[in-house]
Amino acid sequence: MAVPVIKIENLVKRYKxxxxxxxxxxxxxxxxxxxLLGPNGSGKTTTIHCILSLLSFDKGxxxxxxxxxxxxSYELKRQIGIVMQNVAVFDALTVYxxxxxxxxxxxxxxxxxxxxxxxxIDFVELGQFRKFYPKKLSGGLLRRLNIACGIAxxxxxxxxxxxxxxxxxxxxNKILEGIAELNRQGATVIYTSHYMEEVEQLCTRIAIMDHxxxxxxxxxxxLKQMIKKSEKISIELxxxxxxxxxxxxxxxxxYDAVFAKRQLxxxxxxxxxxxxxxxxYLQQHDIPFGRVYSELPTLNxxxxxxxxxxxxxx
Amino acid sequence: xxxxxxxxxxxRLLRQKEELFWVLMFPVILGTLFYFAFGSINNTTENFxxxxxxxxxxxxxxxxxxxxxxxxxCEETCPxxxxxxxxxxxxxxxxxxxxxxxxxxxxGEEVTLLCASVEAENMNSTLAIEQSILEMFFQDYxxxxxxxxxxxxxxxAFAQKMPGLLETVSYGSPKKLTDGNLDNTxxxxxxxxxxxxxxxxxxxxxxxxxxxxxxxxxxxxxxxxPCRKSVSVAAQFGSGILTQxxxxxxxVVYLVYVLGIKFGVGLPLLFLTVFAxxxxxxxxxxxxxxxxxxxxxxxxxxxxxxxxxxxxxSGLMFGNMRNVVEKFCPFLNVxxxxxxxxxxxxxxxxxGVNGRYFGNLFALFLMAAVFLAAGCxxxxxxxxxxx
Ligand SMILES: Nc1ncnc2c1ncn2[C@@H]1O[C@H](COP(=O)(O)OP(=O)(O)O)[C@@H](O)[C@H]1O
Ligand SMILES: [Mg+2]
Numbered sequence: 090m091a092v093p094v095i096k097i098e099n100l101v102k103r104y105k106x107x108x109x110x111x112x113x114x115x116x117x118x119x120x121x122x123x124x125l126l127g128p129n130g131s132g133k134t135t136t137i138h139c140i141l142s143l144l145s146f147d148k149g150x151x152x153x154x155x156x157x158x159x160x161x162s163y164e165l166k167r168q169i170g171i172v173m174q175n176v177a178v179f180d181a182l183t184v185y186x187x188x189x190x191x192x193x194x195x196x197x198x199x200x201x202x203x204x205x206x207x208x209x210i211d212f213v214e215l216g217q218f219r220k221f222y223p224k225k226l227s228g229g230l231l232r233r234l235n236i237a238c239g240i241a242x243x244x245x246x247x248x249x250x251x252x253x254x255x256x257x258x259x260x261x262n263k264i265l266e267g268i269a270e271l272n273r274q275g276a277t278v279i280y281t282s283h284y285m286e287e288v289e290q291l292c293t294r295i296a297i298m299d300h301x302x303x304x305x306x307x308x309x310x311x312l313k314q315m316i317k318k319s320e321k322i323s324i325e326l327x328x329x330x331x332x333x334x335x336x337x338x339x340x341x342x343x344y345d346a347v348f349a350k351r352q353l354x355x356x357x358x359x360x361x362x363x364x365x366x367x368x369x370y371l372q373q374h375d376i377p378f379g380r381v382y383s384e385l386p387t388l389n390x391x392x393x394x395x396x397x398x399x400x401x402x403x
Numbered sequence: 404x405x406x407x408x409x410x411x412x413x414x415r416l417l418r419q420k421e422e423l424f425w426v427l428m429f430p431v432i433l434g435t436l437f438y439f440a441f442g443s444i445n446n447t448t449e450n451f452x453x454x455x456x457x458x459x460x461x462x463x464x465x466x467x468x469x470x471x472x473x474x475x476x477c478e479e480t481c482p483x484x485x486x487x488x489x490x491x492x493x494x495x496x497x498x499x500x501x502x503x504x505x506x507x508x509x510x511g512e513e514v515t516l517l518c519a520s521v522e523a524e525n526m527n528s529t530l531a532i533e534q535s536i537l538e539m540f541f542q543d544y545x546x547x548x549x550x551x552x553x554x555x556x557x558x559x560a561f562a563q564k565m566p567g568l569l570e571t572v573s574y575g576s577p578k579k580l581t582d583g584n585l586d587n588t589x590x591x592x593x594x595x596x597x598x599x600x601x602x603x604x605x606x607x608x609x610x611x612x613x614x615x616x617x618x619x620x621x622x623x624x625x626x627x628x629p630c631r632k633s634v635s636v637a638a639q640f641g642s643g644i645l646t647q648x649x650x651x652x653x654x655v656v657y658l659v660y661v662l663g664i665k666f667g668v669g670l671p672l673l674f675l676t677v678f679a680x681x682x683x684x685x686x687x688x689x690x691x692x693x694x695x696x697x698x699x700x701x702x703x704x705x706x707x708x709x710x711x712x713x714x715x716x717s718g719l720m721f722g723n724m725r726n727v728v729e730k731f732c733p734f735l736n737v738x739x740x741x742x743x744x745x746x747x748x749x750x751x752x753x754x755g756v757n758g759r760y761f762g763n764l765f766a767l768f769l770m771a772a773v774f775l776a777a778g779c780x781x782x783x784x785x786x787x788x789x790x
Contacts, residue, residue: 171624179415179621
């Protein structure tokens with residue numbers, strides 16, 4: 090039985106004329122790594138701010154751990170760790186002091202705090218930088234410090250808003266592994282990003298957001314099943330006649346076939362044996378072919394089909 | 404939580420080199436420049452001059468208490484406090500116009516003081532200081548007179564036991580004026596400290612900005628933590644005042660012991676004054692920091708320009724500025740913290756602790772309270788329509 094950690098119903102948030110979040114619904118359960126995927130400006134950060142009751146909203150309800158979050162819900166806040174989109178650390182404090190300062194806002198006990206801070210420093214692998222000031226850290230290390238400041242107090246719910254923007258691939262992988270580890274240790278995670286690969290790799294459940302609306306939600310596989318084009322087959326060919334292309338289009342489950350640059354791209358829906366049907370056809374008609382690729386759709390394809398544009402073209 | 408915030412804020416403030424520079428090093432540097440620009444002050448110092456005054460008696464009226472006080476100040480102090488010319492009112496007025504006297508005491512049923520208006524053409528800052536000494540003396544005399552009169556009115560027996568009490572009321576504690584330094588260049592140093600006090604506003608501004616979700620990412624992080632804003636602000640305000648005060652002590656000590664600027668009183672009173680100035684400065688900065696969505700750079704700009712403008716009006720650049728303001732808009736002098744701070748030093752130097760000094764301190768703390776309250780009102784709201 091899934092225990093809801095966050096439940097958002099019909100959330101509407103306007104900035105003057107702009108509707109940033111539009112009748113948005115999600116439920117995030119205990120143990121999830123919940124991905125909020127959407128292009129820039131789709132309303133992810135706004136939603137997070139509403140959850141934290143930093144922003145007032147026009148309509149809807151938000152429950153966190155079964156309670157309505159208010160600015161003075163200090164007990165709720167104690168159980169939440171947030172890593173904001175913008176790095177927020179004190180330039181005048183060292184790595185260690187920054188983590189200790191923010192941890193100290195949550196944990197009063199000094200001994201426990203020291204233990205948490207040490208564990209966090211190990212966790213984000215900033216051990217050799219503990220005496221560094223943030224100005225001296227590279228982008229990736231700074232992001233890791235930013236994360237460390239948000240999670241040092243071992244919260245039950247961790248919210249990360251685009252924590253990997255402008256981060257080198259090595260740091261990015263460390264961050265993603267770290268988040269998975271926190272989840273294994275029992276934290277529920279909300280992760281927003283516009284990088285579909287990250288979300289797909291990391292998240293157990295995903296909501297796709299566009300113009301403030303939740304356009305689809307589910308596991309990555311569930312999302313991919315929702316679209317027509319669920320398999321993309323590419324075959325290297327030297328030549329193929331228009332008639333053959335027409336016939337291939339007529340095969341079951343195939344709904345499009347295009348020949349370009351010595352490659353036949355075929356989009357298929359549903360079905361399990363699409364590749365066999367196509368290869369059989371080519372063989373029967375003595376059409377020689379080279380390499381064959383079969384790709385499952387990505388979340389980008391899902392987004393593309395649902396909105397008519399790619400995640401990246403925004 | 405309070406101590407956690409308090410200690411970390413101190414650490415942060417003591418590492419912010421730019422702000423430390425403005426509060427600590429800048430006054431030291433500028434003070435040194437002033438010192439050399441004005442020549443060696445110790446040599447050119449003319450200690451207190453005797454102030455020429457006229458006394459007119461209407462129809463031969465007399466007021467024993469006043470006359471005795473005046474005589475005491477002329478004969479028992481060295482150099483004499485006043486140089487008294489007894490004449491008729493008409494001549495006295497002429498003397499005043501020609502700047503031969505600084506003021507006229509008219510003794511009638513009551514004693515009144517008439518001074519040249521500050522707008523007089525030939526007014527300069529030395530004359531203005533002498534005139535304000537005269538006014539201060541008179542204020543204090545009136546205060547003591549009223550106190551004794553009231554005492555007797557409440558308790559007539561008192562007067563019988565101590566015949567002549569009223570007569571012997573004299574102005575209580577004329578400060579040893581020779582301790583003071585009336586060289587009008589000291590004003591520049593007083594204004595310099597006033598400026599340093601106002602520069603503590605930077606620290607105040609950051610207190611506001613670091614605790615407000617709509618002002619900075621750090622503020623947002625603070626607002627989602629379980630730490631109450633009121634506790635954070637109170638703790639950081641405390642450490643802000645403490646660190647800024649300690650930093651300000653450095654230029655003060657430097658002016659007193661290295662440059663040998665005369666303040667006329669010991670360090671404790673100077674520190675008290677600086678403390679009041681620093682509380683006002685931090686509160687002012689906090690207030691500006693709280694103002695809604697204004698960029699950080701703009702706020703720093705507002706603080707720098709308003710601090711310097713206050714000091715300009717109080718005479719940091721042109722010694723006579725304060726008198727000019729007094730002529731066109733006296734209220735500005737009342738609410739200008741730089742004027743209140745430098746005037747405190749001036750009062751201490753010339754006269755020691757008196758009502759005017761406490762009035763200045765009170766004004767400073769009152770301004771601080773108003774700024775603090777207004778700032779708190781602005782940041783009290785906790786969810787924002789826009790971040
Ligand atoms: N403070 C604000 N005032 C006005 N519009 C805003 C404000 N913050 C965000 N927006 C707008 O709201 C929309 C959603 O923004 P945001 O939640 O930051 O998106 P995301 O985090 O998904 O990139 C965007 O169109 C953005 O321009
Ligand atoms: Mg965002």
